[in-house]
Amino acid sequence: MADMTNTRLELCNMIRMEAEHVSDTGFPLDVFPQAVQSVILDMDRYENYKTEFIATAMLSAVSAALGGTYRIRIKGEWQSNAALYIILVGRPGLGKTPPLEAAYRPIRKHDYALFKAYESELEAWKAAGESDRKPVLRRTVVSDFTPESLLLTHNSNPRSVVILVDEIMGMFNSANRYTNGQLIEQLLTAWSGGVLDVTRVSNTIPVHIEQPCINIVGTTQTKRIHELLTKGFEENGLLDRILFVLPKSREVSKWTDWDDGGEDRASMAAARWEQILGKVLSLDYDTGEEERMPHVLSMDREAREYFFSWWNRKVERINRIEDDAEVDSREMKHPAQVARLALLMQVLRYAAGESHLLSVDTASVKAAIRLNGYFEDSYRRIRSFVAEDMCEDPPKVLLSLLPDTFDTKTAIAIGKELQNVSERTVMNYLKELCRSRLLRKSKAGHYEKIIYDESGKFSYISKFHIIISCKLIVYIVMCFYQETN
Numbered sequence: 001m002a003d004m005t006n007t008r009l010e011l012c013n014m015i016r017m018e019a020e021h022v023s024d025t026g027f028p029l030d031v032f033p034q035a036v037q038s039v040i041l042d043m044d045r046y047e048n049y050k051t052e053f054i055a056t057a058m059l060s061a062v063s064a065a066l067g068g069t070y071r072i073r074i075k076g077e078w079q080s081n082a083a084l085y086i087i088l089v090g091r092p093g094l095g096k097t098p099p100l101e102a103a104y105r106p107i108r109k110h111d112y113a114l115f116k117a118y119e120s121e122l123e124a125w126k127a128a129g130e131s132d133r134k135p136v137l138r139r140t141v142v143s144d145f146t147p148e149s150l151l152l153t154h155n156s157n158p159r160s161v162v163i164l165v166d167e168i169m170g171m172f173n174s175a176n177r178y179t180n181g182q183l184i185e186q187l188l189t190a191w192s193g194g195v196l197d198v199t200r201v202s203n204t205i206p207v208h209i210e211q212p213c214i215n216i217v218g219t220t221q222t223k224r225i226h227e228l229l230t231k232g233f234e235e236n237g238l239l240d241r242i243l244f245v246l247p248k249s250r251e252v253s254k255w256t257d258w259d260d261g262g263e264d265r266a267s268m269a270a271a272r273w274e275q276i277l278g279k280v281l282s283l284d285y286d287t288g289e290e291e292r293m294p295h296v297l298s299m300d301r302e303a304r305e306y307f308f309s310w311w312n313r314k315v316e317r318i319n320r321i322e323d324d325a326e327v328d329s330r331e332m333k334h335p336a337q338v339a340r341l342a343l344l345m346q347v348l349r350y351a352a353g354e355s356h357l358l359s360v361d362t363a364s365v366k367a368a369i370r371l372n373g374y375f376e377d378s379y380r381r382i383r384s385f386v387a388e389d390m391c392e393d394p395p396k397v398l399l400s401l402l403p404d405t406f407d408t409k410t411a412i413a414i415g416k417e418l419q420n421v422s423e424r425t426v427m428n429y430l431k432e433l434c435r436s437r438l439l440r441k442s443k444a445g446h447y448e449k450i451i452y453d454e455s456g457k458f459s460y461i462s463k464f465h466i467i468i469s470c471k472l473i474v475y476i477v478m479c480f481y482q483e484t485n
Contacts, residue, residue, distance in 0.1 A: 006034055017029060025050075027051050043266065049099040057086075061107060069285050080339055080340055083214055084216075088245045115137065122134075142164070145163075147183040151196055151209065162216070163214065166218065167220060172228065184236065191214075195212075222385065244379045246385075300359045322443060323443075345368055346361065394429065395433050408427075408446075411426050
């Protein structure tokens with residue numbers, strides 16, 4: 001009976017996704033459990049949420065709810081929790097914050113219940129003459145904090161803490177206020193699973209977090225995303241750890257007064273989501289003799305073979321790269337990102353009543369790889385957007401004069417003949433174009449253009465060429481005018 005119900009729901013979801021043109025977004029909604037797909041589709045329809053935003057926000061909420069109770073074995077002794085660093089990107093008014101708040105509403109309710117319990121415990125403690133140990137406030141979500149207070153909060157709630165910040169660039173920009181980039185170092189260490197310690201004169205007891213689980217989720221506008229590239233976060237590796245969501249469509253959904261009970265349907269969708277996330281919140285550590293120990297899920301044999309095969313294909317391509325500088329450091333984080341996403345998908349399928357928590361299976365691994373592919377497509381489209389803003393005009397003019405693939409000798413000859421620039425200047429232009437992700441080295445002394453179409457895939461025919469052509473025409477006209485005068 002349950003299988004028949006799930007089959008009907010699957011068919012209904014497929015029809016709805018087709019009607020709503022979900023495939024146009026590029027987001028692999030079909031990898032989610034059927035019950036979660038239904039919730040997302042209802043929220044899309046009745047709350048005007050973008051699929052990409054609400055679905056990714058839900059993944060973040062599941063990670064925050066799961067915390068450190070479950071880990072995944074990636075290979076050998078290499079294990080990881082499911083913590084994610086996520087930024088939702090879009091133009092003003094695109095609707096980034098509402099779906100984020102909707103996904104996290106059950107966790108905020110959970111935090112409020114903890115706060116009320118803390119208030120009661122504090123009153124009882126005061127009434128008892130403050131003789132026993134003072135109660136500690138436990139919470140999951142933090143927004144305004146210092147590096148020290150973040151770890152104190154995590155110490156009080158060792159299961160998990162999530163940094164949830166609307167307009168998150170303000171947080172990153174303020175990170176430089178702290179000595180030696182303390183916050184950024186904490187975030188880098190936490191993502192990699194390192195131990196976090198705080199020793200201060202003001203603290204009678206040092207803070208030691210053996211297995212930190214810190215999630216980050218926030219929003220930013222497209223016009224501010226370039227700030228991440230100018231604060232040194234690319235060099236220190238923080239950028240490589242962040243998953244980005246940039247919808248292909250910039251259109252704001254029109255409000256519709258649905259005649260099929262829209263408000264009730266939206267409320268029911270929210271209630272279903274709270275029930276699913278509540279099942280994740282109810283998961284706990286494996287109680288050991290001395291301390292709480294996380295459950296460690298391994299991939300089953302088929303899933304492990306699929307995962308290893310996927311990564312080894314990447315390794316073969318990476319090993320063919322001769323120049324170390326050409327190795328994409330972001331890609332080297334993919335095994336960890338995919339493993340975390342696979343664990344989350346397994347937990348989400350369990351919470352939706354569609355799978356188990358005995359191991360991570362092939363369906364979860366395949367879902368994770370597709371999700372990672374979407375996030376990487378978003379990242380590439382963001383890099384293309386930023387490159388157009390950050391790269392200076394002279395290098396882009398040279399780029400427009402070059403063929404799709406060329407060698408250094410060709411670039412120097414074209415630069416000297418058509419732009420009258422020196423060999424050294426041409427080489428500097430090539431470096432800037434590579435840094436801006438408009439060009440890449442295919443091998444030593446050889447380059448190829450990188451231009452992305454709206455789907456985030458490689459393309460040599462796009463509006464970018466139109467922009468460059470217009471600038472080239474203006475440039476030639478100006479040169480002609482100067483020579484004739």
